[in-house]
Amino acid sequence: MSNISNSTPADLNSRVRARAVGQAPSLGDVTDVYDGFGRIYGAAWGPNLHYGYWDDDADRASIETATDRLTDMMIEGLRGQAGQRVLDVGCGIGHPALRLVQKSGVDVIGITVSRLQVAQANELAAGAGLADKATFQFADAMDMPFPDGSFDSAWAFESMWHMPDRAQVLSEISRVMRPGGRLAIADLIERGPVSPQGRKVLDHVCTNYAVKSLGTIEEYRGALLAHGFVDLDIRDVTANCNRTLALMADAVETRRDELSALVGEERAQSLLDFMRLSAVTPEQGYVFLTATRA
Template structure:
Protein backbone atom coordinates (compact mmCIF):
# COMPACT_ATOMS: atom_id res chain seq x y z
CA UNK A 1 0.00 0.00 0.00
CA UNK A 2 1.34 3.42 -0.99
CA UNK A 3 -0.24 6.74 -0.13
CA UNK A 4 0.83 10.33 -0.44
CA UNK A 5 0.86 13.35 -2.68
CA UNK A 6 1.75 13.49 -6.37
CA UNK A 7 1.30 17.28 -6.48
CA UNK A 8 4.23 18.64 -8.49
CA UNK A 9 4.21 21.73 -6.25
CA UNK A 10 6.04 19.48 -3.79
CA UNK A 11 9.28 20.33 -5.57
CA UNK A 12 12.03 18.69 -3.58
CA UNK A 13 14.80 20.64 -5.28
CA UNK A 14 13.19 23.96 -4.44
CA UNK A 15 12.55 22.78 -0.90
CA UNK A 16 16.21 22.00 -0.27
CA UNK A 17 17.59 24.88 -2.29
CA UNK A 18 16.25 27.24 0.32
CA UNK A 19 12.85 28.41 -0.80
CA UNK A 20 9.85 28.36 1.50
CA UNK A 21 10.03 26.73 4.90
CA UNK A 22 13.40 25.08 4.37
CA UNK A 23 15.02 28.29 5.63
CA UNK A 24 13.96 27.01 9.03
CA UNK A 25 16.39 24.13 8.69
CA UNK A 26 19.44 26.33 8.43
CA UNK A 27 18.55 28.05 11.68
CA UNK A 28 18.22 24.75 13.55
CA UNK A 29 20.89 22.53 11.99
CA UNK A 30 23.67 23.57 14.35
CA UNK A 31 21.57 22.47 17.32
CA UNK A 32 21.41 19.01 15.76
CA UNK A 33 25.13 18.60 15.20
CA UNK A 34 24.84 19.45 11.51
CA UNK A 35 22.25 16.73 10.89
CA UNK A 36 18.55 17.05 10.18
CA UNK A 37 17.69 13.37 10.21
CA UNK A 38 16.14 11.46 13.10
CA UNK A 39 17.97 10.74 16.31
CA UNK A 40 18.25 7.38 18.06
CA UNK A 41 17.58 7.05 21.80
CA UNK A 42 18.05 3.73 23.58
CA UNK A 43 15.01 4.12 25.86
CA UNK A 44 12.88 6.70 27.66
CA UNK A 45 15.62 7.29 30.23
CA UNK A 46 18.22 8.13 27.60
CA UNK A 47 18.85 11.87 27.84
CA UNK A 48 21.32 12.17 24.97
CA UNK A 49 21.12 15.54 23.17
CA UNK A 50 20.02 15.57 19.51
CA UNK A 51 23.56 15.99 18.18
CA UNK A 52 24.55 12.72 19.86
CA UNK A 53 21.34 10.89 18.95
CA UNK A 54 21.55 11.82 15.25
CA UNK A 55 25.16 10.64 15.07
CA UNK A 56 24.03 7.36 16.62
CA UNK A 57 21.61 6.85 13.77
CA UNK A 58 24.38 7.50 11.27
CA UNK A 59 26.53 4.95 13.11
CA UNK A 60 23.74 2.37 12.84
CA UNK A 61 23.64 2.97 9.10
CA UNK A 62 27.40 2.53 8.89
CA UNK A 63 27.06 -0.73 10.81
CA UNK A 64 24.44 -1.99 8.36
CA UNK A 65 26.53 -0.93 5.38
CA UNK A 66 29.57 -2.79 6.73
CA UNK A 67 32.01 -0.87 4.49
CA UNK A 68 35.31 -2.47 3.57
CA UNK A 69 38.61 -0.63 2.97
CA UNK A 70 38.93 0.76 -0.54
CA UNK A 71 35.27 0.42 -1.45
CA UNK A 72 33.40 3.08 -3.40
CA UNK A 73 30.13 4.07 -1.72
CA UNK A 74 27.14 5.81 -3.26
CA UNK A 75 25.23 8.22 -0.99
CA UNK A 76 21.71 8.59 -2.45
CA UNK A 77 20.27 11.92 -1.36
CA UNK A 78 23.42 13.05 0.44
CA UNK A 79 22.08 16.31 1.89
CA UNK A 80 24.90 18.57 3.03
CA UNK A 81 27.20 15.59 3.56
CA UNK A 82 27.38 15.29 7.35
CA UNK A 83 26.63 11.51 7.50
CA UNK A 84 29.02 11.00 4.58
CA UNK A 85 31.79 12.76 6.49
CA UNK A 86 31.19 10.55 9.52
CA UNK A 87 31.44 7.45 7.35
CA UNK A 88 34.65 8.65 5.72
CA UNK A 89 36.23 9.57 9.05
CA UNK A 90 35.55 6.07 10.39
CA UNK A 91 36.44 3.98 7.32
CA UNK A 92 39.02 4.20 4.49
CA UNK A 93 36.48 4.27 1.66
CA UNK A 94 35.63 6.65 -1.17
CA UNK A 95 32.20 8.20 -1.54
CA UNK A 96 30.08 9.87 -4.18
CA UNK A 97 27.02 11.73 -2.92
CA UNK A 98 24.15 12.82 -5.15
CA UNK A 99 21.34 15.30 -4.60
CA UNK A 100 19.00 17.39 -6.75
CA UNK A 101 19.74 20.49 -4.68
CA UNK A 102 22.51 22.74 -5.95
CA UNK A 103 22.70 24.37 -2.54
CA UNK A 104 23.33 21.02 -0.86
CA UNK A 105 26.06 20.14 -3.34
CA UNK A 106 27.87 23.38 -2.55
CA UNK A 107 27.53 22.89 1.21
CA UNK A 108 28.63 19.26 1.06
CA UNK A 109 31.72 20.12 -0.98
CA UNK A 110 32.61 22.93 1.41
CA UNK A 111 32.16 20.68 4.42
CA UNK A 112 34.32 17.93 2.91
CA UNK A 113 37.07 20.43 2.13
CA UNK A 114 37.01 21.84 5.65
CA UNK A 115 37.21 18.30 7.08
CA UNK A 116 40.12 17.36 4.81
CA UNK A 117 38.06 14.73 3.00
CA UNK A 118 37.92 16.12 -0.53
CA UNK A 119 40.35 13.51 -1.82
CA UNK A 120 37.85 10.74 -0.98
CA UNK A 121 34.51 12.54 -1.29
CA UNK A 122 32.72 13.84 -4.37
CA UNK A 123 29.28 15.45 -4.36
CA UNK A 124 27.29 15.83 -7.55
CA UNK A 125 24.04 17.28 -8.76
CA UNK A 126 22.17 14.22 -10.06
CA UNK A 127 18.72 12.68 -10.18
CA UNK A 128 18.57 9.33 -8.38
CA UNK A 129 16.05 8.09 -10.95
CA UNK A 130 18.56 8.70 -13.76
CA UNK A 131 21.99 8.24 -12.27
CA UNK A 132 24.89 9.45 -14.44
CA UNK A 133 27.09 6.45 -13.67
CA UNK A 134 28.05 3.35 -15.66
CA UNK A 135 26.86 -0.08 -14.62
CA UNK A 136 28.77 -1.71 -11.75
CA UNK A 137 30.28 1.56 -10.51
CA UNK A 138 29.92 1.11 -6.74
CA UNK A 139 30.59 -1.44 -4.00
CA UNK A 140 27.92 -0.19 -1.57
CA UNK A 141 25.14 2.38 -1.28
CA UNK A 142 22.96 3.98 1.35
CA UNK A 143 19.89 6.20 1.43
CA UNK A 144 19.36 7.98 4.73
CA UNK A 145 15.85 9.46 4.81
CA UNK A 146 15.89 10.30 1.11
CA UNK A 147 13.76 7.72 -0.70
CA UNK A 148 10.44 9.10 0.54
CA UNK A 149 11.19 12.20 -1.54
CA UNK A 150 11.52 10.49 -4.90
CA UNK A 151 8.57 10.35 -7.34
CA UNK A 152 9.28 6.71 -8.21
CA UNK A 153 11.12 4.64 -5.61
CA UNK A 154 11.03 1.53 -7.79
CA UNK A 155 12.95 3.42 -10.47
CA UNK A 156 15.56 4.52 -7.93
CA UNK A 157 15.98 0.95 -6.71
CA UNK A 158 16.37 -0.21 -10.31
CA UNK A 159 19.05 2.43 -10.89
CA UNK A 160 20.75 1.53 -7.62
CA UNK A 161 20.87 -2.12 -8.63
CA UNK A 162 22.30 -1.12 -12.01
CA UNK A 163 25.19 0.95 -10.63
CA UNK A 164 26.06 -1.49 -7.83
CA UNK A 165 28.36 -4.43 -8.38
CA UNK A 166 27.10 -7.94 -7.52
CA UNK A 167 27.12 -8.74 -3.79
CA UNK A 168 27.12 -5.04 -2.88
CA UNK A 169 25.42 -3.86 0.29
CA UNK A 170 22.53 -1.39 0.44
CA UNK A 171 21.43 0.34 3.67
CA UNK A 172 18.23 2.38 3.97
CA UNK A 173 16.67 4.48 6.72
CA UNK A 174 13.09 5.47 5.95
CA UNK A 175 9.55 5.99 7.15
CA UNK A 176 6.91 3.34 6.50
CA UNK A 177 3.17 3.20 7.03
CA UNK A 178 1.40 0.90 9.40
CA UNK A 179 -2.00 -0.21 8.19
CA UNK A 180 -4.91 0.19 8.40
CA UNK A 181 -4.78 3.97 8.11
CA UNK A 182 -7.43 6.02 9.84
CA UNK A 183 -9.01 9.10 8.28
CA UNK A 184 -7.02 11.26 10.70
CA UNK A 185 -3.86 9.40 9.76
CA UNK A 186 -4.51 9.97 6.06
CA UNK A 187 -4.96 13.69 6.67
CA UNK A 188 -1.67 13.75 8.56
CA UNK A 189 0.09 11.96 5.69
CA UNK A 190 -1.24 14.51 3.22
CA UNK A 191 -0.12 17.45 5.37
CA UNK A 192 3.36 16.00 5.85
CA UNK A 193 3.75 15.33 2.13
CA UNK A 194 2.69 18.88 1.30
CA UNK A 195 4.94 20.48 3.92
CA UNK A 196 8.14 18.50 3.43
CA UNK A 197 8.23 17.79 -0.29
CA UNK A 198 7.44 14.11 0.24
CA UNK A 199 6.09 12.09 -2.66
CA UNK A 200 4.69 9.09 -0.83
CA UNK A 201 4.92 6.60 2.00
CA UNK A 202 4.29 2.87 1.70
CA UNK A 203 3.84 -0.17 3.88
CA UNK A 204 6.87 -2.21 4.87
CA UNK A 205 5.57 -5.15 2.85
CA UNK A 206 5.48 -3.03 -0.31
CA UNK A 207 8.93 -1.67 0.45
CA UNK A 208 10.56 -5.06 0.87
CA UNK A 209 8.71 -6.45 -2.16
CA UNK A 210 10.19 -3.68 -4.30
CA UNK A 211 13.67 -4.42 -3.01
CA UNK A 212 13.30 -8.12 -3.77
CA UNK A 213 11.94 -7.47 -7.24
CA UNK A 214 15.06 -5.48 -8.09
CA UNK A 215 17.47 -8.19 -7.07
CA UNK A 216 18.12 -7.39 -3.42
CA UNK A 217 18.25 -10.38 -1.07
CA UNK A 218 19.07 -11.23 2.55
CA UNK A 219 16.91 -8.37 3.76
CA UNK A 220 17.38 -7.36 7.39
CA UNK A 221 14.68 -5.02 8.76
CA UNK A 222 14.99 -3.25 12.09
CA UNK A 223 11.94 -1.40 13.38
CA UNK A 224 13.32 1.47 15.47
CA UNK A 225 10.14 3.54 15.56
CA UNK A 226 10.17 3.83 19.35
CA UNK A 227 13.84 4.84 19.37
CA UNK A 228 13.39 7.75 16.96
CA UNK A 229 9.95 8.93 18.07
CA UNK A 230 11.35 11.71 20.25
CA UNK A 231 12.78 13.46 17.20
CA UNK A 232 9.55 15.07 16.02
CA UNK A 233 8.79 16.61 19.40
CA UNK A 234 12.31 17.92 20.00
CA UNK A 235 12.65 19.32 16.49
CA UNK A 236 9.26 21.01 16.63
CA UNK A 237 10.14 22.48 20.03
CA UNK A 238 13.41 23.80 18.61
CA UNK A 239 11.67 25.45 15.70
CA UNK A 240 8.98 26.88 17.95
CA UNK A 241 11.65 28.41 20.19
CA UNK A 242 12.88 30.54 17.27
CA UNK A 243 9.49 31.04 15.61
CA UNK A 244 9.71 34.83 15.77
CA UNK A 245 12.99 34.72 13.86
CA UNK A 246 11.47 32.52 11.18
CA UNK A 247 8.37 34.56 10.48
CA UNK A 248 9.05 36.97 7.63
CA UNK A 249 7.11 38.47 4.75
CA UNK A 250 3.81 37.17 6.04
CA UNK A 251 4.85 33.50 6.15
CA UNK A 252 3.62 32.79 9.69
CA UNK A 253 1.10 30.21 8.46
CA UNK A 254 3.87 28.41 6.54
CA UNK A 255 6.12 28.29 9.59
CA UNK A 256 3.31 27.08 11.85
CA UNK A 257 2.40 24.38 9.32
CA UNK A 258 5.96 23.04 9.40
CA UNK A 259 5.99 22.95 13.19
CA UNK A 260 2.62 21.18 13.30
CA UNK A 261 3.60 18.68 10.60
CA UNK A 262 6.83 17.91 12.44
CA UNK A 263 4.90 17.05 15.58
CA UNK A 264 2.62 14.80 13.55
CA UNK A 265 5.49 12.47 12.74
CA UNK A 266 5.50 11.62 16.46
CA UNK A 267 1.81 11.73 17.24
CA UNK A 268 0.49 9.81 14.21
CA UNK A 269 0.49 6.07 15.07
CA UNK A 270 0.40 5.07 11.40
CA UNK A 271 4.01 6.18 10.94
CA UNK A 272 6.83 3.73 11.54
CA UNK A 273 10.57 4.03 11.01
CA UNK A 274 12.86 1.24 9.84
CA UNK A 275 16.44 0.48 8.97
CA UNK A 276 16.84 -1.98 6.10
CA UNK A 277 19.95 -3.68 4.81
CA UNK A 278 20.20 -5.94 1.80
CA UNK A 279 22.67 -7.51 -0.59
CA UNK A 280 22.45 -7.27 -4.38
CA UNK A 281 22.28 -10.67 -6.05
Protein backbone atom coordinates in the same frame (compact mmCIF):
# COMPACT_ATOMS: atom_id res chain seq x y z
CA MET B 1 16.63 38.42 6.59
CA SER B 2 18.71 36.98 3.74
CA ASN B 3 17.08 35.37 0.73
CA ILE B 4 16.78 31.74 1.83
CA SER B 5 15.21 30.46 -1.37
CA ASN B 6 14.79 31.66 -4.91
CA SER B 7 11.10 30.74 -4.67
CA THR B 8 8.53 33.02 -3.06
CA PRO B 9 5.89 31.72 -0.64
CA ALA B 10 3.37 32.05 -3.48
CA ASP B 11 5.57 29.83 -5.68
CA LEU B 12 5.79 27.25 -2.93
CA ASN B 13 2.05 27.32 -2.30
CA SER B 14 1.41 26.81 -6.03
CA ARG B 15 3.52 23.66 -5.99
CA VAL B 16 1.77 22.50 -2.84
CA ARG B 17 -1.62 22.78 -4.61
CA ALA B 18 -0.28 20.80 -7.58
CA ARG B 19 0.91 17.98 -5.31
CA ALA B 20 -2.41 17.97 -3.50
CA VAL B 21 -4.14 16.77 -6.68
CA GLY B 22 -1.78 13.84 -7.08
CA GLN B 23 1.19 15.04 -9.12
CA ALA B 24 4.59 13.66 -8.21
CA PRO B 25 7.03 16.13 -6.65
CA SER B 26 9.44 17.61 -9.17
CA LEU B 27 13.15 18.22 -8.67
CA GLY B 28 12.25 21.85 -8.07
CA ASP B 29 9.81 20.91 -5.30
CA VAL B 30 12.44 18.95 -3.40
CA THR B 31 15.01 21.67 -3.94
CA ASP B 32 12.60 24.28 -2.60
CA VAL B 33 12.05 22.29 0.59
CA TYR B 34 15.74 21.93 1.40
CA ASP B 35 16.96 25.25 0.03
CA GLY B 36 13.94 26.98 1.60
CA PHE B 37 12.61 26.25 5.05
CA GLY B 38 14.83 23.16 5.26
CA ARG B 39 17.74 25.54 5.79
CA ILE B 40 15.95 27.00 8.79
CA TYR B 41 15.43 23.49 10.12
CA GLY B 42 19.12 22.76 9.61
CA ALA B 43 20.23 25.96 11.37
CA ALA B 44 18.03 25.07 14.34
CA TRP B 45 18.76 21.33 14.46
CA GLY B 46 22.42 21.07 13.50
CA PRO B 47 24.48 19.47 10.72
CA ASN B 48 22.80 16.06 11.06
CA LEU B 49 19.50 17.05 9.44
CA HIS B 50 17.94 13.65 10.03
CA TYR B 51 16.22 11.67 12.77
CA GLY B 52 17.90 10.48 15.93
CA TYR B 53 17.79 7.06 17.57
CA TRP B 54 17.07 6.50 21.27
CA ASP B 55 17.24 3.06 22.87
CA ASP B 56 14.02 3.52 24.87
CA ASP B 57 11.92 6.15 26.64
CA ALA B 58 14.46 6.36 29.47
CA ASP B 59 17.33 7.17 27.10
CA ARG B 60 18.25 10.83 27.66
CA ALA B 61 20.85 11.05 24.88
CA SER B 62 21.33 14.48 23.32
CA ILE B 63 20.17 15.27 19.81
CA GLU B 64 23.79 15.18 18.60
CA THR B 65 24.38 11.77 20.17
CA ALA B 66 21.09 10.35 18.90
CA THR B 67 21.60 11.54 15.31
CA ASP B 68 25.19 10.25 15.29
CA ARG B 69 23.88 6.95 16.61
CA LEU B 70 21.53 6.58 13.64
CA THR B 71 24.36 7.47 11.25
CA ASP B 72 26.51 4.80 12.88
CA MET B 73 23.74 2.23 12.38
CA MET B 74 23.83 3.06 8.67
CA ILE B 75 27.62 2.79 8.64
CA GLU B 76 27.54 -0.59 10.37
CA GLY B 77 24.88 -1.76 7.93
CA LEU B 78 27.16 -1.06 4.96
CA ARG B 79 30.17 -2.92 6.43
CA GLY B 80 32.38 -0.66 4.36
CA GLN B 81 36.11 -1.23 3.99
CA ALA B 82 38.92 1.11 3.07
CA GLY B 83 39.16 1.67 -0.67
CA GLN B 84 35.57 0.72 -1.43
CA ARG B 85 33.38 3.15 -3.37
CA VAL B 86 30.05 4.12 -1.81
CA LEU B 87 27.12 5.96 -3.39
CA ASP B 88 25.19 8.37 -1.14
CA VAL B 89 21.72 8.78 -2.69
CA GLY B 90 20.29 12.14 -1.59
CA CYS B 91 23.39 13.29 0.27
CA GLY B 92 22.16 16.58 1.70
CA ILE B 93 25.10 18.67 2.89
CA GLY B 94 27.21 15.54 3.30
CA HIS B 95 27.69 15.40 7.05
CA PRO B 96 26.76 11.69 7.46
CA ALA B 97 28.88 10.81 4.41
CA LEU B 98 31.94 12.41 5.98
CA ARG B 99 31.38 10.44 9.17
CA LEU B 100 31.20 7.31 6.98
CA VAL B 101 34.53 8.20 5.35
CA GLN B 102 36.20 8.88 8.69
CA LYS B 103 34.98 5.65 10.28
CA SER B 104 35.38 3.25 7.34
CA GLY B 105 38.00 4.76 5.04
CA VAL B 106 35.70 4.36 2.03
CA ASP B 107 35.41 6.79 -0.88
CA VAL B 108 32.00 8.43 -1.25
CA ILE B 109 30.20 10.04 -4.16
CA GLY B 110 27.05 11.84 -3.06
CA ILE B 111 24.23 13.00 -5.29
CA THR B 112 21.47 15.54 -4.68
CA VAL B 113 19.05 17.67 -6.70
CA SER B 114 20.05 20.81 -4.76
CA ARG B 115 22.97 22.70 -6.25
CA LEU B 116 23.22 24.63 -3.00
CA GLN B 117 23.69 21.36 -1.11
CA VAL B 118 26.33 20.25 -3.62
CA ALA B 119 28.32 23.40 -2.94
CA GLN B 120 27.89 23.12 0.83
CA ALA B 121 28.81 19.44 0.92
CA ASN B 122 31.95 19.89 -1.16
CA GLU B 123 32.94 22.86 1.01
CA LEU B 124 32.38 20.79 4.14
CA ALA B 125 34.49 17.96 2.75
CA ALA B 126 37.31 20.36 1.88
CA GLY B 127 37.17 21.91 5.34
CA ALA B 128 37.49 18.46 6.91
CA GLY B 129 40.45 17.60 4.69
CA LEU B 130 38.42 14.88 2.95
CA ALA B 131 37.91 16.36 -0.52
CA ASP B 132 39.94 13.50 -1.99
CA LYS B 133 37.66 10.93 -0.32
CA ALA B 134 34.20 12.49 -0.60
CA THR B 135 32.78 14.36 -3.60
CA PHE B 136 29.25 15.55 -4.23
CA GLN B 137 27.43 16.32 -7.46
CA PHE B 138 24.07 17.27 -8.92
CA ALA B 139 22.22 14.20 -10.20
CA ASP B 140 18.74 12.67 -10.37
CA ALA B 141 18.53 9.41 -8.40
CA MET B 142 15.97 8.08 -10.87
CA ASP B 143 18.40 8.43 -13.78
CA MET B 144 21.94 8.21 -12.44
CA PRO B 145 24.91 9.26 -14.58
CA PHE B 146 27.05 6.26 -13.58
CA PRO B 147 28.02 3.09 -15.47
CA ASP B 148 26.78 -0.31 -14.34
CA GLY B 149 28.65 -1.77 -11.38
CA SER B 150 30.31 1.51 -10.37
CA PHE B 151 29.91 1.16 -6.59
CA ASP B 152 30.65 -1.40 -3.90
CA SER B 153 27.73 -0.25 -1.75
CA ALA B 154 25.13 2.47 -1.38
CA TRP B 155 22.91 4.16 1.13
CA ALA B 156 19.85 6.38 1.05
CA PHE B 157 19.53 8.33 4.28
CA GLU B 158 16.05 9.87 4.54
CA SER B 159 15.95 10.58 0.81
CA MET B 160 13.72 7.81 -0.55
CA TRP B 161 10.52 9.40 0.75
CA HIS B 162 11.06 12.25 -1.75
CA MET B 163 11.37 9.94 -4.76
CA PRO B 164 8.38 9.92 -7.13
CA ASP B 165 9.10 6.26 -7.89
CA ARG B 166 11.06 4.43 -5.19
CA ALA B 167 11.13 1.22 -7.23
CA GLN B 168 12.86 3.07 -10.08
CA VAL B 169 15.47 4.43 -7.68
CA LEU B 170 16.09 0.93 -6.29
CA SER B 171 16.44 -0.29 -9.87
CA GLU B 172 19.08 2.38 -10.53
CA ILE B 173 20.89 1.61 -7.27
CA SER B 174 20.91 -2.08 -8.19
CA ARG B 175 22.27 -1.25 -11.64
CA VAL B 176 25.19 0.84 -10.39
CA MET B 177 26.12 -1.57 -7.57
CA ARG B 178 28.43 -4.55 -7.89
CA PRO B 179 27.15 -8.00 -6.91
CA GLY B 180 27.63 -8.65 -3.20
CA GLY B 181 27.43 -4.94 -2.37
CA ARG B 182 25.54 -3.70 0.67
CA LEU B 183 22.61 -1.29 0.69
CA ALA B 184 21.38 0.62 3.76
CA ILE B 185 18.23 2.75 3.86
CA ALA B 186 16.69 4.88 6.61
CA ASP B 187 13.32 6.32 5.65
CA LEU B 188 9.96 7.62 6.79
CA ILE B 189 7.14 5.17 6.16
CA GLU B 190 3.39 4.71 6.45
CA ARG B 191 2.19 2.18 9.02
CA GLY B 192 -1.30 0.75 8.78
CA PRO B 193 -4.12 0.60 9.36
CA VAL B 194 -4.46 4.33 8.85
CA SER B 195 -7.13 6.21 10.81
CA PRO B 196 -8.75 9.43 9.51
CA GLN B 197 -6.57 11.45 11.88
CA GLY B 198 -3.51 9.52 10.78
CA ARG B 199 -4.35 10.19 7.12
CA LYS B 200 -4.57 13.90 7.90
CA VAL B 201 -1.04 13.83 9.29
CA LEU B 202 0.34 11.77 6.39
CA ASP B 203 -1.32 14.06 3.86
CA HIS B 204 0.25 17.06 5.58
CA VAL B 205 3.68 15.46 5.25
CA CYS B 206 3.18 14.82 1.55
CA THR B 207 1.79 18.28 0.85
CA ASN B 208 4.50 20.22 2.68
CA TYR B 209 7.68 18.19 2.20
CA ALA B 210 7.73 17.34 -1.51
CA VAL B 211 6.53 13.77 -1.03
CA LYS B 212 4.21 11.85 -3.37
CA SER B 213 3.50 9.12 -0.83
CA LEU B 214 5.12 7.34 2.08
CA GLY B 215 6.08 3.75 1.39
CA THR B 216 5.35 0.78 3.61
CA ILE B 217 7.60 -1.98 4.84
CA GLU B 218 5.90 -4.52 2.57
CA GLU B 219 6.33 -2.24 -0.45
CA TYR B 220 10.01 -1.94 0.35
CA ARG B 221 10.34 -5.70 0.76
CA GLY B 222 8.70 -6.37 -2.60
CA ALA B 223 10.68 -3.71 -4.48
CA LEU B 224 14.01 -4.83 -3.02
CA LEU B 225 13.41 -8.46 -3.97
CA ALA B 226 12.20 -7.45 -7.44
CA HIS B 227 15.38 -5.50 -8.12
CA GLY B 228 17.93 -8.08 -7.14
CA PHE B 229 18.44 -7.59 -3.40
CA VAL B 230 18.61 -10.46 -0.93
CA ASP B 231 19.40 -11.01 2.77
CA LEU B 232 16.88 -8.35 3.74
CA ASP B 233 16.94 -7.07 7.32
CA ILE B 234 14.04 -4.65 7.75
CA ARG B 235 13.38 -3.06 11.13
CA ASP B 236 10.54 -0.81 12.21
CA VAL B 237 12.32 1.62 14.54
CA THR B 238 9.48 4.12 14.90
CA ALA B 239 9.48 3.92 18.69
CA ASN B 240 13.20 4.72 18.74
CA CYS B 241 13.07 7.64 16.32
CA ASN B 242 9.82 9.59 16.55
CA ARG B 243 11.00 11.64 19.54
CA THR B 244 12.93 13.55 16.88
CA LEU B 245 9.83 15.39 15.68
CA ALA B 246 8.88 17.01 18.98
CA LEU B 247 12.49 17.97 19.66
CA MET B 248 12.89 19.42 16.17
CA ALA B 249 9.68 21.43 16.62
CA ASP B 250 11.13 22.89 19.82
CA ALA B 251 14.36 23.74 17.98
CA VAL B 252 12.60 25.33 15.01
CA GLU B 253 10.42 27.35 17.38
CA THR B 254 13.58 29.26 18.35
CA ARG B 255 13.75 30.50 14.74
CA ARG B 256 10.04 31.10 14.38
CA ASP B 257 10.47 34.64 12.98
CA GLU B 258 12.61 33.40 10.08
CA LEU B 259 10.19 30.60 9.27
CA SER B 260 7.20 32.95 9.35
CA ALA B 261 8.98 35.45 7.11
CA LEU B 262 9.57 32.72 4.53
CA VAL B 263 6.27 30.82 4.49
CA GLY B 264 3.86 33.06 6.39
CA GLU B 265 2.68 32.90 9.99
CA GLU B 266 -0.24 30.54 9.34
CA ARG B 267 1.84 27.94 7.52
CA ALA B 268 4.68 28.28 10.04
CA GLN B 269 2.25 27.46 12.86
CA SER B 270 0.86 24.54 10.86
CA LEU B 271 4.34 23.11 10.25
CA LEU B 272 5.20 23.29 13.94
CA ASP B 273 1.86 21.86 15.07
CA PHE B 274 2.05 18.93 12.68
CA MET B 275 5.64 18.14 13.66
CA ARG B 276 4.49 17.70 17.25
CA LEU B 277 1.39 15.78 16.19
CA SER B 278 3.46 13.48 13.94
CA ALA B 279 5.58 12.49 16.94
CA VAL B 280 2.56 10.80 18.51
CA THR B 281 0.87 9.56 15.33
CA PRO B 282 1.44 5.79 15.03
CA GLU B 283 0.69 5.78 11.30
CA GLN B 284 3.84 7.79 10.59
CA GLY B 285 6.78 5.51 11.08
CA TYR B 286 10.46 5.01 10.45
CA VAL B 287 12.32 2.08 8.95
CA PHE B 288 15.95 1.03 8.96
CA LEU B 289 16.88 -1.68 6.49
CA THR B 290 19.87 -3.37 4.95
CA ALA B 291 20.15 -5.70 1.97
CA THR B 292 22.74 -7.32 -0.28
CA ARG B 293 22.96 -6.96 -4.06
CA ALA B 294 22.58 -10.51 -5.38
